[in-house]
Amino acid sequence: MAKLRSVKGMNDVLPEDAVRWHRLEDTFRELVARYGFGEVRTPLVESTDLFVRSIGEATDIVEKEMYTWMDKSDKSLTLRPEGTASAARAWIQHSVGGQHPVSKWFYVGPMYRRERPAKGRYRQFFQAGCEIYGDPGPFVDAELIDLVVRYLSALGIQDIEVLVNSLGAGETRERYREALLEYLRPHASELSEDSQRRLERNPLRVLDSKAPQDQAIAENAPQILDYLDEESAQHFEDLKTALDAMGTPYVVEPRLVRGLDYYTRTLFEVRGRGGDLGANAALCGGGRYDNMIKELGGPDTPAIGFAIGLDRLLLVMADSEPKPSLDGFLVVRGKELRGQALAVAQKLRDAGCRVDADLRGGSMKSQFRRADKSSAPFALVLGDAEAEAGTLQVKELATGDQQELPIEQVADAIMRR
RNA sequence: GUGGCUGUAGCUCAGUGGUAGAGCACUGGAUUGUGGCUCCGGAUGUCGCGGGUUCAAGCCCCGUCAGUCACCCCA
Known part of the structure; x- marks a missing residue:
């Protein structure tokens, strides 16, 4: 097929x-x-x-x-x-x-x-x-x-x-058309094939033909601006x-x-x-x-x-600075926390943050790799300790700086930039 | 619509008629919950499609589809 x-x-x-x-x-x-x-x-x-x-x-x-x-x-x-x-x-x-x-x-x-x-x-x-x-x-x-x-x-x-x-x-166009035809007709046999075809039908087109023999003839043709x-x-x-x-x-x-x-x-x-x-x-x-x-x-x-x-x-068009399409990327430790991670993401999105996560899970390493590639400036880590405390580890990926923040403060922290 | 050139992995491309390749990208790992750099490993193909020639075709021939360039014309 x-x-x-x-x-x-x-x-x-x-x-x-x-x-x-x-x-x-x-x-x-x-x-x-x-x-x-x-x-x-x-x-x-x-x-x-x-x-x-x-x-x-x-x-x-x-x-x-x-x-x-x-x-x-x-x-x-x-x-x-x-x-x-x-x-x-x-x-x-x-x-x-x-x-x-x-x-x-x-x-x-x-x-x-x-x-x-x-x-x-x-x-x-x-x-x-x-x-x-x-x-x-x-x-x-x-x-x-x-x-x-x-x-x-x-x-x-x-x-x-x-x-x-x-x-x-x-009547400008009609008058000019007549004048142009009068000029072009004697040259008809020298024109390109396309232009010969165009001649009676739409002689104005002969003027912007790219064929060199046409251009030479068009050079001396009467100009419409003189007929206005x-x-x-x-x-x-x-x-x-x-x-x-x-x-x-x-x-x-x-x-x-x-x-x-x-x-x-x-x-x-x-x-x-x-x-x-x-x-x-x-x-x-x-x-x-x-x-x-x-x-x-x-x-x-x-x-x-x-x-x-x-x-x-x-x-x-010139290229412009690429802008990150996400504010934060959630990294979740352990399958049991994925449901909670959704609740956290929901809260952040309600606050206006653009947040994504890899809900398939995977090792911390691979989740961090994805965070890195996601264009999000921050990785947001949710593990057992954070879930317990109602916090997230907020890691700025460009610098490696990391701090633990209560979930309520995370939106402000990652959207400030 | 006319003519030329090109179709090989997701991308960019090697590949002399005799076993299908590289780089990038993807992916797993380098002992506990941390990415980028490095190292080791892995997956990925109807060689655009259909015919033909040949013992044998990614490679040659024909057709076709698609892309591309020029013409035509236009944004």
Whole structure:
């Protein structure tokens, strides 16, 4: 029989590693709370239609990466490939806009895309993201970009690059698309195979192709920033000014596009430069999507958001001081005392101590060895004499210092540090 | 989805077609109720899985699964 194992591209997190995940999530929650974000929790499953309409029919995500199936009631369902669409659906469904002119939401959770797994890319992966509804920017755009930088910095991730661009609004994209096509068509035969295929369908993608022959051509292509409508151009200028004022470093990258159709105006991406990331260096992607809410049937409301790939952060995050997960480890002499040991542990736990013991027993030596490996700073010895006296021997493992204390005083003694 | 590389103990890896190995980790002990260091001992394998070649396969061949890297794309 074949060995049972987790599904390809979907990984377990064991307790030792969960500590690092907690740090990622706790740091994020604490930070966004300081900006006034509240959490939204949406289902992992949505109508397929939601993603098709928001992300875009012609995108790679929708075309070939979604986990989609027919439910028994003949409705097509999909495991969410990203968080923005679900949050927007919830925001519309609950008419939040009618209550709050501006809402700031965050989410943390698993997303699903059926791609070929690689380093930093899994079929179940975790994103933390923020969405702001009802503020047309550009200052809130700058604030959001800075939030991401501060989050990464809090995790010890400094070696990053912040790329910003603007896709304009309204007819900008169409006008630019025409101009770009006009430029690219004469070069069509020189382009890479992939780019030739992309040419008519989504010419913007040709610009960030990695094929050298494409890059050479993209070099001299018209730039979208030259085609921005007046309002979008001003929006972009104000964004840069705000970033400068905060001292947030960034690079204008006119060729930055992104795989999702819903973006308008501000677009940004944060890339890590650590060598541990392989080819998947994008740590965070985000942008403004001023038309999406309306297109999904909601009120005409501007919005902006980003998503951070937590799996990738884990690869480049600095290690932090390991903290002991226990305060004390009970060492019990003799089988007869194990029942009493449970009563002692119960008392200490009620007092807030984290206490473990090896209830299988074993020699003092082996119990001490386990105490040593448990990460608990103190071994708590219960023997006949201590049971008689209502005390414990409290031994500090790092120094070897040992003293006998009444059980009532033990909690205070071992939790002080 | 395409191509390359790799699968041997829990982990990191040796292993020339002829008896399955090391280090770490785990575990027992070194005389009475005290860990770490040291010393002595012990357990642990479907050699990823399925076929094939051969007297004989961990080793060669084919397939498959998984991991990994690059591409594609993205977080």
